[in-house]
Amino acid sequence: MDPLRIQLDGERTCFAPGETLKLIVAWKLAQSAEALELRLSWFTQGRTTAEMAVVETRRIENPGLEGQQQLELKAPGFPFSFRGVLFEISWALDLISFPSENVVRQLIVIAPNAKAVVSPGALASPPPLPRAA
Secondary structure (H helix, E strand, O other): OOOEEEEEHHHOOEEOOOOEEEEEEEEEOOOOOOEEEEEEEEEEEEOOOOOEEEEEEEEEEOOOOEEEEEEEEEOOOOOOOEEOOOEEEEEEEEEEEEOOOOEEEEEEEEOHHHOOEEOHHHHOOOOOOOOOO
């Protein structure tokens, strides 16, 4: 098992605004952490000024060396996951351990019909949306 893990219910990664994201965070740490933090955030990438905002945070204090916890978050209404010619807007779930700041990221889509909005110009040569490692 990876030291930090985010497991989405049914391995879904695409959600409509207002939908509930059900997930389990799990950890197996070599040394104790003060806390784990799950962050739901969006960010831009491409030919634009980089922007990022954390929309929701859940903190687990004194998590111990190993464990897991079930969590639920509501998918925000905006901004939508978007792919355009000049930039993209992506959503992510990050699980971070403190104070080491080890992190694992799960990319997700939040948009109407649970499908990223794609501008017509982006269809000519679509850059791939980022994928979780």
